[in-house]
Amino acid sequence: MPSRIKSGVSVAMKKRGAKGTKHIGGGDKVRLRLDYGTYPHCAINILRIIKLEYLLRGLSLFVKKVDNALWPNTRWGSLAGHAYLVATIMRKFEAHMSINRRDLLVGGSTLVAAGLAFGRPALAVEAQGASPRESLLLDSGWRFHEGDVPFPDILSQDDSYDNAKAGKAWGAAAPTFDDSEWPIVRLPHDFVSFQPIEEGFNRAQGYRKRGIAWYRNVLRFEPDDTAKHIELQIEGVATHATIWYNGNVIAHNWSGYNSLYIDLTPFTTYGSALNTLAIRVDAEAMEGWWYEGGGLYRTVRIVKRHPVHIITDGVFAHPVKLASGWTLPVEVTLYSAAKDNRNLSVKVSLKDKEGTIIDTETLSVTVPALDQSLAKLSLRHDSPALWSVESPTLYTVETCVMDGDLCVDRLVTTCGFRTTRFDAQTGFYLNDEPLKIQGVCIHQDHAGVGTAIPDALWDYRIRRLKELGCNAVRCTHNAPSSVVLDLCDQYGLLVMDENRLFNPSPEYMDHVRWMVRRDRNHPSIILWSVFNEEPMQGSAAGYEMVRRMAHEVKRLDTSRPVTAAMNSGMFSAINVSQAVDVVGFNYQQDKYDAFHKAHPDIALTSSEDTSNYSVRGAYVTDKDRRLTSGYDDPPKGWATHRGSWKMIAERDFIAGGFVWTGFDYHGEPSPWGWPTNSSMYGIMDLCGFEKDAFYIHQTQWIKTQPVLHIVPHWNWVGREGQPIKVMVCANSDDVELFLNGHSLGRQVVDTYEMNFWQVPYAPGRLEALAYQAGKVVARTRVATTGEAVALKVTPDRKTAKGDGLDAVAFRIEAVDARGRAVPIAQNLVHFSVTNGEIIGLGNGDPNSAASEKGNQRALFNGLAQVIVLTQAHAGDLILQAQAEGLKAATSRVGIAPLQAPARQATTTSVQVLDYWYDAPPEITREDALKNRLIDMTLWHDFGPRELQAGQPQDGYTLVSARYTPFAKVQAEGGIIDFPRLTGAVDVYDDTTLIGTKADPAEGSLSVSLPPRAGERRINLLFRTLANMPYAFQQNVIVRQRFQAF
Structure with a gap:
């Protein structure tokens, strides 16, 4: 929960009855909270707090009686409403009761109003409808190291003992590891996409070096976070990963396609204490036969929630059509990290796209400590607008966990009202209307960025598929990023959601469960696929494996059929087709009729077909040049776009098909080997530029508007x-x-x-x-065009978001003197950008080994693409393109001001000095300074803690720590920070005086450290006055120069 009002909403949540917390209020619109236990010294203010209680008991009645004229036309949930309300209450109570602002703010409590915080937040307003949880991006501050960091050998008795203990990690997993010289990267990050394309590496993975890499980050949590449940969410890390947090192994993961939800709460420290997150990624491991990338290539978040909360993926809302109207069963899974059982209620509300509430239900529930509880509720809608591929209408279900009338956790889930069914004789039906599935298979990579695809680039790709006339996608061969499914919901694309690893053992069955739980609310999903082309598909073993996996899917979702993509074995005596609801045929189109005749009661779809090779702009198949024709010529062993669709369209019992593939993708180069490094199967190339097959499928699939296209160009x-x-x-x-x-x-x-x-x-x-x-x-x-004389730059849209996350794909062309695109241009183009960052380049050439990073790219058959990331709080995005002999071109994209997303607080490469020793007190300064030469380990421990009692007489005390600065500090110098330091003190770097604090009162001190190699000793000489306390009460930090902390 944030400690200040952000974006007009103040969120203040603490569990009822928690130590040091008092819930007050009672109005149906506003709830106030007073935290009087923030600072240790606030106990002395108990009498004032008792006095304040009398004020607070009548506060809700007072709020109800305040004249509405005091805040005309102001919503209670607005920022201005909060500010005016609190200010008015303060004036009224000061006028009529013997209490003032100082009484109200005692004990470190703070009035929060209009986004201004006077000290430490404790009194806050909970606006009805505000979200008490925080979902914070963790995309910045990551230190990255390509290659492994060997763990040290453990040889000594002490090290062996330490190694067996919680929190003791070694090497790059250790919180104390020096990563100061590692570069900083931003997520999403596919480190393999930065590798050169070289013949000696794996062909299927696009001839790029894979390997092992490390990511490290340091997180900071406020003291207010101690009452919250804190979860790390990693949407995808490729491929195998081990994750440490504060020196504890918190997860191992053996797939690059599933998400991880990890409870950090028991390991987390707060305030000035730091929390180290270290991730070792092993991308030498491969799960596919295509380019898979490597690293933290999907979104990473920190989610802070109330101790009693809705678990991640914990709401299942699936509409069911009745004889009259619809019912919407809602299942809500709660978890409690509290120390005792909690009695709360769950409130669910169905809302339309305008936010109008259609139905609401509330249910009481008891959540045991450290356990889950399932609440089942039901909503109704008599006549919803249906979700379809032409009109994808979406609704939301708002779920609130209520403690009395206070919402302690809130989650909004998207859903859609539609029916689907597969008929063994007549195919697929959406909303009881027959619909031929016009689908494509897609992998999750793009030119320039590999698998680290920004959300906006996914939006571009989905829009391109809709332009194609496509109405379905098969996510091959893995569950996709959640943003893909969100976009399919929004644009109206049906989805076959596919499991990656065919294995019903416990760990991999968890992946199946995760996929279904995460994705089952999406109206776009019509099929769960448990595998693709497995060798055991025609055996009894394969049947038993699928039977178990399908059973697990149905345990979580009975509303959708299960399929498997089979490329053989469907005629065996025992085979996988007997364990699924819909049989998926990969190719084998000449067997459609025989299978349907033998099994007329089994629904059938083409799960994969065509696999026709083509290179954009090429019209001859030339092995020496590694080119394949765009005429849709019959490839050896595969089919044509024309013939495949004819086989599907002419058979009612075939529900539809999924063309291999919608886009070219890195890796799996066919039919040629080196230097070809990407596939040629796509209807579009790596950049999403249409090949001629695009128009073949538009001709076949689009019925509502004319399609007309000529192949080839005329140069x-x-x-x-x-x-x-x-x-x-x-x-x-x-x-x-x-x-x-x-x-x-x-x-x-x-x-x-x-x-x-x-x-x-x-x-x-x-x-x-x-x-x-x-x-x-x-x-x-x-x-027939003339020679190219100028460049042309076209963005995929005219405006973008100024949030630092949006990305724009620019289309680069060369044109002749009449402005016509020159389809055979191959010019090298250089790019520069203002208010943005180029994150990737491409041109669709499957044979190019040129880097997809940097600021230059050659046109390939007339086209290239530049992908530019926007900057937060910047002006218009401007891309300029230049090529020798051609007129330069500039494109400007308007930037819509948008608040940057909330991010988790991080810091990097700081060193915490937490092992200190204090020498015996001395009367004179000279005697105390002599202790700088003595072995300090013989002294008493002295660390960040409460104030030390003063000495009985004036004198001096030396406090020392020995450490080796991080490499950057040794080389360039640094800063040592004492956030809370009480006492007059001189700071010595070994024997050199580097800083002084003359005021004995509590304060902060930052001192510059000179560059110097090797181990050092920091000596603090306290001037201890008789009976006056001294100490530093927060961790001492050593950081690089110009690095904020």
Whole structure:
């Protein structure tokens, strides 16, 4: 819970009856909280607190009686409303009761109003509807090291003893490890994407070096966080990972595709104490036969919640259609980290997109200490707007955990009202209407960024699929980032959600459970897939494995069928098809009819088909140049886009299909080997630029608007008079082709096979006209262009968010003097950016080994792409492109001001000095300073703690610590911080005086440390006055220069 009002909302949550906490109030709109136990010395103010209690008992009645005219037109939940309310209450009570502001603020308590904090927060306003939990990005402050850091050998008795104890980690996992020379990276981070493409590395992974890497971060939590449950959420880390927190191993993970939710609460320290998070990533391990990347490539968050809260993925809200209207069963799983059982209530509300409440239900529940409790509730909606691929209407379920009338945890879950079913004879139905699944398979990488795809780039990719006419995606071969499913919900794409590792053993079954629990609220998901092309699919063992996995899926979600993507074995006596609800065929299209005849009661879909090779802008298959044609020629062993869809579309019993693939992807280069380093299967290339197959599928899939496209371009210098194969993609009745105004003939459109002409090449204009019912409904042309004279830069959208997270994909082209794109341009282009950062480059060339980082990229067949990350609180995003001999181009994207997301407080590369010793007190300064030469380990321990009692007489006390500064401090110097230091003191670096604090009162001190190699001893010479306390009461920190702490 934040300690100050942020964005107009004040959140103040502590469990009822907690030590030092008093809940007060009673109004139905506002609840006040007074924390009178913040500082140790506040016990002396008990009498004032008792006096204050009389004030507080009547506070809620007073609030109800305050004239509404005092805050006209102001909502209670607004920032101004909070400020005016609290200020008015203060004035009224001061006028009528014998108490003043000082009485109200005793014991370190603080009035919080309008975002201003006067001291330590304790009195706050809980606005109804505010979210008591905090979800904080942990994307900054990460220190990164490529390569392993060997653990030291443990040889001594003492080290062996320490090694067996909690909190004792070694090497880079240790909190005290020096990572000051490691570079800082921002998440998401795919470290493999920075590797050069070299022939000696794994072909399937795109010829990039994989390996081991380390990530480290240091977290800070406020004292107010001690009453909260703190969870680390890692959405994805590739591939194997071990995670340490404050020297404790808190997780091992053996897959790069599942999320981790880790309770940090028992290990966390607060205030000035620091918390070290260390992650060793082993990306030498591989789970796929495609490019998988490596590192913390998805979102990482810290989530702070009330001790009694909704667990992560703990709400299941799935609408069910009744004979009249709909019911919405809601299951809420609660967990309590409290020390005793808690009696609370769960309140759920269904809201439409405008926020109107449609139905609400509340249920009382008891949550045992350190255990879970399940609350089952039910909501109704008589006539909801249905979710569909054309109109993806979404609703929200707001779940509140209530302690009395105080919301202590709140979660908003998206859902949609729709029905789905698979029929063994007639295919798939959405909302009881037949719908052919027009799907594609997608991997999770993109040009320039690898697997570390910003949310905005996912949005770009999903929008491209909708433009294609696609209505479904299969997430191959793993559960996707949650943002992908959110976007599919929003844009109206059906989803086959797929498990990565086919293994029903306990740990991997946890991955299946995680996938279903995380994703089951998404209306877009219509199928759970448990595997892809497993060798045991045609065996009894495979059947038993799937039977167990499918059973576990159904235990968590009975509303969707289970499938498996089979490429053989479906005719075996015992096989996987007998253990699933819908059989998925990978290829094997010539067996559709035989399987349906043998099993007429089993629903069937193509889970993967086509696998046609093509290179954007290439129209000849050339092994020497590693090119494949864009004409949709039949590839060896696979199928064409045209033929595959015809096999599916002409069979009602086939629910639909998923083309392999929607986009090219790094790795799995086929049909060629080196230097080809990415696939050629995509309908679009690595950048999301359309190949000609894009228009083939638009022709097949789009029924509501004309589609017309000519293949190929018309720049064929040197081939004058030679026949050029021309393919026209159209979805009309007829199509006619013209060359330089002369008709080459009119044909009846074939939306399965397309229409073809052989045209002797002549420079000029090739034009096509589409006819529907005898009328021209569309026309398109390709023309012979001139030489490129200028560049053109086009962003994927005109505005972006100024939050430092948004990204824009820029399309780069070369144009001729008439502004026409030159499809054969290959110019090298240089880029510069203002108010942004280039995070990736690409051009769709599957044979290029050029780096996808930096500021230059060659056009490939006329196109390139630059991906730019926005900056927080910056002006318009400006990208400039320059190429030798061409006119430069500039594109400006407007930046919408947006508050940066809340982030977890971090610090990096600081050293905590917590082993101190104090010498016996001396009368004279000279005698005390002599102790600098004595072995201090013979003295008493002296660490950050409460004040030391004063000596009986004036004198001097030397307090010392020995340490070796981090490498950066040794090389460049640093700062030593004493946040709370009581007493007059001189600070010595060994024997050199480097700082002085003359005032004996409590205060802070920061002293500059000179650069120097090796171990040091810090000596503090306290001037101890008779009976006057002295100490430093918080950790002493050594940091780099110019580093905030």
